Amino acid sequence: MSAGPADCARATVERVSRSLEASGIGTRGAVLFPDGEGPILADRTSARSVLLLGNIGGSIWPAFSQWRNGYDGPDPLDTWSKSVILPIAEAVDATAYFPSDPPWQPFQRWAMRAEGLKPSPLGVLIHPQVGLWHGYRGALGFSYDVEPGKIFDHHPCDGCLDKPCLSTCPVQAVRLEAFDVSSCRDYLRSAGQMSCMLSGCHARNACPVGQDYRYSAEQLRFHMEMLRL
Ligand code: B12
Ligand code: SF4
Ligand code: SF4
Incomplete structure (x- = not known):
C-alpha cells in the first residue's frame, strides 16, 4: 500500500523534529488555514498550513550559547535561528517565517490557534505546563495540511x-x-x-x-x- 498525503505530512513533521533536535528548537503545533487565508509562500500562493517552531524553557540555550561564542554580529538569536531553520525549510520544500522579520507575521495569533494558548497580563502567551517560559524561533509554511498537535483548553x-x-x-x-x-x-x-x-x-x-x-x-x-x- 502506498503512503497517502496524511502519511507524507506526518513524515514531514517527524523529519523537521528530528532535524531540529540538536538545536533544542521543537515543533510547537500547527495552524490549518481555509483557502487564501494563510501567509504567502515562496511561490506566491497562500499556505495551507504553518508549523510553529520554538523553545520550551532553556531548551535552546546550550546549542545557541555554543554557537554564539564564535559570532560577533548583530541579532545573534535571530541569526542562529535562521542558520538552523533555513536549511531544514529547503530540505522539506517549505517557506520559513521568522518572528522579527518584517512584515511581522502574527506569531501569537498562530500560537493561540496551534496550541490553544491564551494571553497573560504580561502580553506574552501563557502555556499551561511551561507558563511564560517559551518563545517562537520561526515557522514553516506548507502548501498542504500538516497534522495539528495538542490543543490546550485550560487557561x-x-x-x-x-x-x-x-x-x-x-x-x-x-x-x-x-x-x-x-x-x-x-x-x-x-x-x-x-x-x-x-x-x-x-x-x-x-x-x-x-x-x-x-x-x-x-x-x-x-x-x-x-x-x-
Ligand atoms: C514588536 C514586539 C515586541 C515589542 C512590543 C510588544 C508589544 N506588546 O506590543 C517589544 C520590543 C516591547 C517586545 C517585548 C517583548 N516581547 Co515581543 N514581540 C514583538 C513582535 C516582533 C511583533 C508583535 C506584533 O506586533 N506582531 C504582529 C501581529 C499582527 O501579530 P499577532 O500574533 O496578531 O500579535 C498580536 C496579538 O497576539 C495581540 N494580542 C495579544 N493578546 C491578544 C489576545 C487576543 C484574544 C487577540 C485576538 C490578540 C492578542 O498582541 C500582539 C501584538 O503585540 C513579536 C513577534 C511577532 N512576529 O509577532 C514578538 C513577541 C510577541 N515577543 C515576545 C516576547 C517573549 C517578548 C518579551 C518577553 C521579550 C523578553 N524580554 O523576553 C518582551 C515582553 C513585553 C511584553 N510584556 O509584551 C514573544 C512572545 C512569545 C509568547 N510566549 O507569547 C514573540 C512572539 C517573539 C518570539 N520570538 O517568540 N516585543
Ligand atoms: S498565572 Fe501567572 S501570568 Fe497568569 S495571572 Fe497568575 S501570575 Fe499572572
Ligand atoms: S521588565 Fe517587567 S518588572 Fe521590569 S519594568 Fe518591565 S514589566 Fe515591569
Whole structure:
C-alpha cells in the first residue's frame, strides 16, 4: 500500500523534529488555514498550513550559547535561528517565517490557534505546563495540511487567584486591561532598571506556573538586554 498525503505530512513533521533536535528548537503545533487565508509562500500562493517552531524553557540555550561564542554580529538569536531553520525549510520544500522579520507575521495569533494558548497580563502567551517560559524561533509554511498537535483548553490565569504578576512590576506596567509597553520600556532605559536587567522581569519571575522551565540567569539577562535596545 502506498503512503497517502496524511502519511507524507506526518513524515514531514517527524523529519523537521528530528532535524531540529540538536538545536533544542521543537515543533510547537500547527495552524490549518481555509483557502487564501494563510501567509504567502515562496511561490506566491497562500499556505495551507504553518508549523510553529520554538523553545520550551532553556531548551535552546546550550546549542545557541555554543554557537554564539564564535559570532560577533548583530541579532545573534535571530541569526542562529535562521542558520538552523533555513536549511531544514529547503530540505522539506517549505517557506520559513521568522518572528522579527518584517512584515511581522502574527506569531501569537498562530500560537493561540496551534496550541490553544491564551494571553497573560504580561502580553506574552501563557502555556499551561511551561507558563511564560517559551518563545517562537520561526515557522514553516506548507502548501498542504500538516497534522495539528495538542490543543490546550485550560487557561492558567483563570485559576490564579493571587495574580502576583500584577503587583511585582515597579512601574505597574502589568495590568489586567493591557500590558503598558511604554512604561516598561521607559523604565528599562532609566537608572532604576538594574534589577529587571539583572534578574529578569519581576512579573514574569513571580508567575507560579512552569517554574521548572524558568530561564537560567544568563538567558534571562540576554533577553532583557535585547528588550532594552
Ligand atoms: C514588536 C514586539 C515586541 C515589542 C512590543 C510588544 C508589544 N506588546 O506590543 C517589544 C520590543 C516591547 C517586545 C517585548 C517583548 N516581547 Co515581543 N514581540 C514583538 C513582535 C516582533 C511583533 C508583535 C506584533 O506586533 N506582531 C504582529 C501581529 C499582527 O501579530 P499577532 O500574533 O496578531 O500579535 C498580536 C496579538 O497576539 C495581540 N494580542 C495579544 N493578546 C491578544 C489576545 C487576543 C484574544 C487577540 C485576538 C490578540 C492578542 O498582541 C500582539 C501584538 O503585540 C513579536 C513577534 C511577532 N512576529 O509577532 C514578538 C513577541 C510577541 N515577543 C515576545 C516576547 C517573549 C517578548 C518579551 C518577553 C521579550 C523578553 N524580554 O523576553 C518582551 C515582553 C513585553 C511584553 N510584556 O509584551 C514573544 C512572545 C512569545 C509568547 N510566549 O507569547 C514573540 C512572539 C517573539 C518570539 N520570538 O517568540 N516585543
Ligand atoms: S501570575 Fe497568575 S495571572 Fe499572572 S501570568 Fe501567572 S498565572 Fe497568569
Ligand atoms: S521588565 Fe521590569 S519594568 Fe518591565 S514589566 Fe517587567 S518588572 Fe515591569
